[in-house]
Amino acid sequence: MLSGSIPLPIGNLSELTFLYLNNNQLSGTIPSSVGNCSELQELYLNDNLLEGELPYSLNNLVRLTSLYIENNNLEGRIPLDFGNYKELQLLVLSNNRFVGGVPRGLGNCSKLTNLSAVNCGLSGRIPSSLGQLTELTLLYLSDNHLSGPIPRELGNCKALTDLQVYGNHLEGVIPSELGMLDHLQTLMLFTNNLSGEIPKSIFSIQTLQHFLVYGNNLGGEIPKEITELKQLRNISLFDNRFTGNIPQGLGLNSSLMLVDFTRNKFTGPIPPNLCFKKKLRKLLLGQNHFRGIIPSDIGSCFSLTRLILKQNNLTGELPDFVEKSNLLFVDLSNNSLSGSIPSSLRNLAKVTSIDLSLNNLTGNIPTEIGNLLDLEHLNLSHNSLEGVLPLELSSCRKLSRFDASYNVLNGTIPSNLRNLVELSSLDLSKNRIGGSIPTSLFQMGKLSFLHLGENQLEGNIPPSIGLEFETQSLRSLNFSSNRLTGSVPKELGKLKMLEQLDICCNNLSGNLEVIGQLHSLTEVNVSYNSFAGPIPSPLVKFVISSPSSFIGNSDICIDCRVESGVSCQGYNNNNTFKSCNTPPRKRGLRQVDIAMIVSGTFLFALILLLGVSYVLLRHKGHERNLLVSSEEGASSLLNQVTEATENLNDKYIIGRGAHGVVYKVTLGPTKVYALKKIGYVGSKGGNKSMVREIQTIGKVRHRNLVRMEDFWLRKDFGLILYGYMKNGSLYDVLHGADSSQPLEWEVRCKIALGTAQGLSYLHFDCDPAIVHRDIKPMNILLDSDLEPHISDFGIAKLLEESVASMTSSKIQGTIGYMAPENAFSTRSSKACDVYAYGVVLLELITRKKALDPSFGGEVDIVGWAKSTWNKNEDKIEKIVDLELVDEFVDSRVKEQVREVLLIALSCTEKEAIRRPSMRYVVKQLLLLNDFRSPSKHALT
Incomplete structure (x- = not known):
């Protein structure tokens, strides 16, 4: 294997026709003397360590037919005057670090058959002059920064068999002229910004085998002409806006191996015969609005390895699975499937993951589950399964996660x-x-x-x-x-x-x-x-x-002695827990004492009610409509809430926080709420916390902040009614029981941006400004669309409240999320929220907890991330969640993760003055691709 640099005297080889220096360890620049080899026809310098710019002298090689320089570290603009390259057939520039656009002069290379410039850093538009390349068969411009529309002139490249321009910023519609490419076999346009419908002309290309357009803004219905593509093998429409039904004959006349329609708006039934020719390997139809039953032929498709139908409106029973099934991954979760789990499950001998959660399944867990010797993940939660856990389950020796919660076992x-x-x-x-x-x-x-x-x-x-x-x-x-x-x-x-x-x-x-x-x-x-x-x-x-x-x-009790190292002041000033040092009472209460206590308690409750009402009335203005339910008398809604929770029965508790207990309240199919109960009897600060939360939540109106529906002040406690968040908290998604579920980068982006926008609103758009003081994943709730909503304003600090009323000796916040300055101060600032947000960003990127034992010693996620990054700035894979690494095949994802990591590190700077504002963070996130801020982000 050669090393060192290409020698300058190489230009003396004037009769040289072929130069193959590929797959070595050559470094340095390409010497300009190469241009003196005027007879050179094939030049292969690919797969080396070459750097610097391409020498302009390469334009002298007018006899060149093949130029391979991929997989180096070349940079700068591509200086080649392609008007001189009349014989050029193969041009491969991929995996370098060029700048600028695709040279327009390429259109003059009339004999060009293969143009590959993948991951080159190219920007600008795809030149329409490429439409002059009538002999071009392969065009690869993927993973660059190209923008603008796909030129319709490409329809003139009649010999084209493979067109790949995915992973760019292309926009506009798919030109119907591409339907003129009657030799086209592969069309890959995924992860761009394309919109509109797919032209029917595309589905007239009878040679089409691979059609991948996922990750765009395409919509409309799928034309029935797709059923006529007899050679179609792979079709992926994942993450678009397609609607309507899947054409009934999709599987009849094709050799389909992959069908991925995940995350669209398809409706209607899943058509039968998708496995008609028994070649289908992956059927991914999750997160749509499909209804009806699962076609029985899906269970008999022995070639199928991956079946995902989650989050639809499917009903009926599970299909029977054919013998010798090759299924490896089955996800039918979050539907309305009923009946029992079929014993034919034993036929899934190779399956590694089964998710049947969030359905209406009944009956026993079948003993045949023990036949699944390769099973690693099994989720049967949120059904109505009964009976006992089968002993045969112990035969699944590879099982790593088993969830059968929320059943009647x-x-x-x-x-x-x-x-x-x-x-x-x-x-x-x-x-x-x-x-x-x-x-x-x-x-x-x-x-x-x-x-x-x-x-x-x-x-x-x-x-x-x-x-x-x-x-x-x-x-x-x-x-x-x-x-x-x-x-x-x-x-x-x-x-x-x-x-x-x-x-x-x-x-x-x-x-x-x-x-x-x-x-x-x-x-x-x-x-x-x-x-x-x-x-x-x-x-x-x-x-x-x-x-x-x-x-x-x-x-x-709390031991308040000096030698215990604990001061009751700050820990127990609300008298929730008694001091271990308080001497016991030696006599019983007389009747007169009891009478005085009862009278005093009644008087205290009355004063408390009047005091709270006074505070609330001071903030009537735009909050006037909230005060209707603050009266002591029961309202009809309160009666419904009380009845739905069986008078606040513990079985409806879904969470416990620093300021109260949270219940789930179901008043109807579409009326589901969360109810927070905050007790304040016998405490100095409890009622203040209640009033503070009502004041704070009553003021804010933003799509990324939890919205209060109603509240009531009772004698012994207060109740606040919120909208119920179907997906729980960010903590649940990242670290809880459902943390095994995949979390794509796009979803993490949505959560990061929404949380930042909510905090920015609190800091800059509220008057007075609000500091949350306890930002953490448990206080970021996720709705059915995984949109984040910041919750728990119980310890929020209104910056312009009087110091006297807000002075506290307590350190507010949660360990792991508190800024360094909070170690010696009880004062909170916007910068403290920014620090906590940075920790949340790190958790989103790494899927590790703020205080993860894997860090070792006293190191938290901030210390670990900064230390690891300082040692591996070019290897972000050392930090990020392994699930995200799988998405790095899209270079834009890797770059975005890197940029967000840098934002997180800046938010967690040790000195508060060096941290950015939340308004600046939002701006930086929006500058990254896919962090868009549509009009729907407006305040509600």
């Missing part, structure tokens, strides 16, 4: 699940499973996510929970709302990687000392048990962020 948890040695996530929550927690569950060393909440489990938490601690990787543990008794075993303290612990609503007793040993915890909930004694000092920080996570334990 009963029986006990089989002890033989310990055979699932690859299992990392097990969710059986919200069922009717009884018995005890099997000790064998904790013999699975890779288990990191275990949720058994809201079942009927009894007995103690087994000590075996920590016996395998050397290999134990548990990070999220939920035993809430069961019938567990006894104390927390000391072995729990060995789970050094545990981040989330929820054991609320049981009958557990004893103290919390063991839980205090879990230094990796970021979330904890021990409420509504019978715990006693002092809250360990490592847990006191959670009293600030989530006091409701400790309530319902009447005998716990």
Whole structure:
């Protein structure tokens, strides 16, 4: 293999006709002396390390027929005067770093058959002069920065068989003249900005095999002429705006292998016979509006490897699957499928992933599931499945994620699940499973996510929970709302990687000392048990962020002694928890004492109500319509809310936060709400938090901020009604039970931009300006379209409120998202929000948590990202989520991820003054391709 540079004397070889120096390690520039080799016909310099600009002297090589210079580091403009290249047939320039446009003079190379300039940095328009190349068969201009329309003159390139211009900024319509290319086999126009309908003339090209136009703004209906393309193998319309039905005969007269119509607006039934010729390998029709049943022939298509029909309106039963099926991936989630899971599931011997969640499936989980020896992911959640977990499930030795939550399963948890040695996530929550927690569950060393909440489990938490601690990787543990008794075993303290612990609503007793040993915890909930004694000092920080996570334990207290290192001032100034140092009362209450207390309580409630009403009336103006429901008397809507939640029954709780409990309220098929209950009786600050949240939310009107529907002030608590967000929080999507779901870069872009716009509105468009003070994924809610809505203004600070009313000794925010300056100050600023937003951006890019154990030591995501980036600036793959790396085949995605990473790093600068404003962040995001700001982003 040659190295070094190309020697200058090479120009002395005046009779040289062929020069092959490709696939070496040559470096340096291409010497201008090469232009002296006037007899040269073929020049191959591809796959080297050459750099610099192309020498102008190459124009002297008028006999050249082949020029290959791809896969180097060449830059600058392409200086070739193609008017001299009358013999040129092959020109390959791909994978360099040129600037400028495609030379117009290429149209003079009348013998040119192959033009390849992929990923070259080219910009400007595709020159119409290329339409003069009547012998051109291959035209590759993909992954550049080309803009403008596709020139209609390309229809004159009659010999063209392969046209690929994907991954640019092309706009306008697909010219109907392309239908004149009657030899065309491959047409790839995906990831551009094309609009309009697909011309019918395209579907008259009988030679067409590959038609890929995904990631544009194309629309309209698919013409029936598509059914006449007998050689069509791959068609992808993914992520456009197509409507109407799929033509019935699509599969009858073709050799289809790929059909991808995902994320459009197709309606009607899925046509039968898509697998007519048994060649179809991938059928991707998810996220549309298809209705009706799944055609039975889909289950009998033995060539099919990938079947995705998720998020449609499909009904009926699951199809029977044919023997010797080759299906590897099945996703039928989020439909209205009914009936039982067929026993023919056993025929999917090669399947690795099955998702049947969010349907209306009934009956038992079939024992035949044990035949799926290669199964890795199984999601049966949100159905009406009943019966027991089949013992045969333990035969799926490769299973890594199993979710059967939100069903009506009963029986006990089989002890033989310990055979699932690859299992990392097990969710059986919200069922009717009884018995005890099997000790064998904790013999699975890779288990990191275990949720058994809201079942009927009894007995103690087994000590075996920590016996395998050397290999134990548990990070999220939920035993809430069961019938567990006894104390927390000391072995729990060995789970050094545990981040989330929820054991609320049981009958557990004893103290919390063991839980205090879990230094990796970021979330904890021990409420509504019978715990006693002092809250360990490592847990006191959670009293600030989530006091409701400790309530319902009447005998716990906070140790305020100097030697304990805990000051009750700032932690317990709302008297939610008693001080461990308060001497017990030695006498009972007399009747007169009780009478005085009752009278005082009534008087306090009356004063509180009048005070809150006074504050609210001061802010009547444009909020006047909100005050109607603030009266103590019940409204008809409040009656409906109370009835729908069975008087705020705990089974409707969907979340707990620092300022209250959240319930799901369903008043009708299209009327679903979230209801926050905030208690303030007996506290100095609770009612202020309530009023502050009402004041703040009542003012804001923006599509990326949660909108309050109504509120009520009761004697003991307040209620705020919001719109329900179907997809939960960003935390759920990134790190929760559904974190295994794919999250495309485009979706992450939408979340990043929407969140930034919401914060920018708070900072610059509200008067007075608002600082949120607790931006984090849990407070970013996602609607059915994954549009973000910032929530929880309970600790928002109105910048122009009087200092006296807002002075606090509490440090507001969440560890991992607090700016460095908050370590020594309780004052919050816009820059603190910017820092927290930067952390959220890093989580979107990496899909790691703010305090991820994989970082090691005391390092958070900011420290890890900056350190990794400083060492690997040219290898962004070292930082980003592996799922995004798969999208880097589109070079624009990689560049966008890099730019957003730089924005995140600037937002998390240590010095507040160096951080950008949210208005500037929005501007930078909009400058990136695909971060558009249409008129619908206006305030609502």
